[in-house]
Amino acid sequence: MICLSLIAATLSENLRLVARYAAYVDMLELRADYLLHGERAELDRFPRALPPGRSGAPLPVILTVRARRDGGQWHGGENERRQLLLHGVRGGGYRYVDLERWLRGSDAVLLEAAAAAGTTIIRSAHDFDAVPGNLARLLDSGSCPGEIPKAAVTPAGSSDLLHFVRTVSALPLQPRIAVAMGTAGFATRVLARRLGSMLTFCSPENIDTVVAAPGHIDPETMSRLYRYHSISGNSAVFGVIGNPIMHSQSPAYHNRRFAEDHLDAVYVPFEVDDVDAFFELAELIPIAGVSVTIPHKQAVMRYLAQRDPSVTGAGACNTVVRSGAARGGWKGYNSDVPGFLEPLQQAAAAAGWPELRGRRATVVGAGGAARAVVYALLRQGMELLLLNRTLDRARTLARDLGASGAVRCACLDDSAGREMAGYADLIVQTTSVGMAPDAESDPLPFYQFSGAEIVYDIVYTPPLTRLLQRARDAGCITVSGRKMFEAQADAQYRLFRELQLADSAPRQ
Known part of the structure; x- marks a missing residue:
C-alpha cells in the first residue's frame, strides 16, 4: 500500500x-x-x-x-x-x-x-x-x-x-x-x-x-x-548504481520502456558506496541487471564472469546483467561506446566532416566514462589529448588501453589551454563537473572557444551545461549528454528486455 x-x-x-x-x-x-x-x-x-x-x-x-x-x-x-x-x-x-x-x-x-x-x-x-x-x-x-x-x-x-x-x-x-x-x-x-x-x-x-x-x-x-x-x-528488479545517484534519469527512461512493453519489471536507483556490499545485496533481492555510473565503472569489472569486447577494449563497464542462474553469473557490456559515437557522428556530419579519422580531439577526465570515450575515438582513428587533474591517472588510462604512444597526456590546469590549441577539432568533457546540483561549475573556465570546435559534454543534468552554453554562444556545434544518455540507455534497455523476456518465457 x-x-x-x-x-x-x-x-x-x-x-x-x-x-x-x-x-x-x-x-x-x-x-x-x-x-x-x-x-x-x-x-x-x-x-x-x-x-x-x-x-x-x-x-x-x-x-x-x-x-x-x-x-x-x-x-x-x-x-x-x-x-x-x-x-x-x-x-x-x-x-x-x-x-x-x-x-x-x-x-x-x-x-x-x-x-x-x-x-x-x-x-x-x-x-x-x-x-x-x-x-x-x-x-x-x-x-x-x-x-x-x-x-x-x-x-x-x-x-x-x-x-x-x-x-x-x-x-x-x-x-x-x-x-x-x-x-x-x-x-x-x-x-x-x-x-x-x-x-x-x-x-x-x-x-x-x-x-x-x-x-x-x-x-x-x-x-x-x-x-x-x-x-x-515475480517482478524482475533492475537498477542503476552510482554515487551520487538520485539525479539519474535512468529510472524514468527504463520504467517508461518497461511499461510500454508490458514487462513485469521495475528499475530502481541504488546509491552505492561499497560495490562488494551491493553485489551481496543483488543476490538477496535478487537483482537481474544494473546500469553502472560514476564512480563504479571499473570497480564492477571484478564481478564479471563474462565480458563483452566493448568492456575489454574500454577497460570499463556500464551495464551488468545476469548470464546464468548461478550465484555471481554476471556479464558486462559497455553501451557508452556506441552511445557516445552515434551523436558524435551526427554532429560531425553537420560540421561537414567526411569522417573522424585524422581529426584531433581533447578529452577531459580520466574516469570510467573517459575510458569508453578514448577507446571509441581511437578506434575511429583520431589523435587525442587527455587532460586530467591527476596526470598519473591519465597516463594509466592510456597505458591500460594500450595507447601510450597514441594519446598525449597533460595536467588539467590553467596552462592546458595551450595544449588544447593543437587538439581542438573536438572537445569532449567526461567528468561530473557541471552536473546538478553543481550546475554553475565549468571544467574549462580558462579555455576560449573559437567557434570551430565540436563540443560534447556527457553530463545530461542539466541538458545545457555552463560549458555547452559558452561553446554555443561562441558559435560551436554542441552535443548534449542527453543524446548520449538516450543512445546508451536504449542499448542497455535492449539487454534488459532480452533478459526479462527470456526469464518470463514458458519452460519446456
Whole structure:
C-alpha cells in the first residue's frame, strides 16, 4: 500500500492534497504535529471528511503526532501531545494510531481509548543515524502483541542497507512496517512489498520543499513511474548504481520502456558506496541487471564472469546483467561506446566532416566514462589529448588501453589551454563537473572557444551545461549528454528486455 503522509499546516489544505492524490494512494497518515494550533480541535472529525480512495472505499488513516526526539515537528509538551492523540482516537475515525516504543508502560489511557474505538496501534521506533543491531527485535510482533511493529532506520551506506535487507528478508511473514530512510535506503521504499512491509510512505510534492521523512517521493511518482502496485515477488528488479545517484534519469527512461512493453519489471536507483556490499545485496533481492555510473565503472569489472569486447577494449563497464542462474553469473557490456559515437557522428556530419579519422580531439577526465570515450575515438582513428587533474591517472588510462604512444597526456590546469590549441577539432568533457546540483561549475573556465570546435559534454543534468552554453554562444556545434544518455540507455534497455523476456518465457 502507498501511504500519503499529510504535512500541511491546516486540515483544509490536507483535504485538498488527499483529493489530488486519492487515485494513487491506499492509506493516509495525518501528521498532526505539523498542524497549526488552531486546527487541532477538529482533528477528531478529519477522517469523516475524506473522499473515497482507489478502491472506492474510505481511505484508512493513521494518526501521528510525532515527537521531536523521533524527527517530528511537535513543539508542545508531552502531556499536551498525548491529549491530542487521545482526542483524535476518541473521535472513532482513525484506523491506526502511531505510538512510539518508548511510550510503552505509560500509555495505558491511550491503549484503552484505541481498543474502544477499534483503532490498531502501530508501535514505532526511529533511528536517524544508523541501522541498529536490534532491528529484528524492533520488527518482531511478538514483542508488541496485537500491535503492528514499525522501524524507520537510516542506512549510512551500502553495508547498512545490506544489513537492513538481510534482516527484514529473514523475518516471518506478519504485518510490519520497515523503512530505510535517506538516499541510501530509497530502493527499499519502492521495493517495500518485496521486503515484507505492509506499506510505503510518500509525501506531497512541493510542500515548501518539506517531506515527512528523508527519502520520500510523491505518490504519483511512486504509482506511475515505479508502478508500485504492480510490483510482486515475480517482478524482475533492475537498477542503476552510482554515487551520487538520485539525479539519474535512468529510472524514468527504463520504467517508461518497461511499461510500454508490458514487462513485469521495475528499475530502481541504488546509491552505492561499497560495490562488494551491493553485489551481496543483488543476490538477496535478487537483482537481474544494473546500469553502472560514476564512480563504479571499473570497480564492477571484478564481478564479471563474462565480458563483452566493448568492456575489454574500454577497460570499463556500464551495464551488468545476469548470464546464468548461478550465484555471481554476471556479464558486462559497455553501451557508452556506441552511445557516445552515434551523436558524435551526427554532429560531425553537420560540421561537414567526411569522417573522424585524422581529426584531433581533447578529452577531459580520466574516469570510467573517459575510458569508453578514448577507446571509441581511437578506434575511429583520431589523435587525442587527455587532460586530467591527476596526470598519473591519465597516463594509466592510456597505458591500460594500450595507447601510450597514441594519446598525449597533460595536467588539467590553467596552462592546458595551450595544449588544447593543437587538439581542438573536438572537445569532449567526461567528468561530473557541471552536473546538478553543481550546475554553475565549468571544467574549462580558462579555455576560449573559437567557434570551430565540436563540443560534447556527457553530463545530461542539466541538458545545457555552463560549458555547452559558452561553446554555443561562441558559435560551436554542441552535443548534449542527453543524446548520449538516450543512445546508451536504449542499448542497455535492449539487454534488459532480452533478459526479462527470456526469464518470463514458458519452460519446456
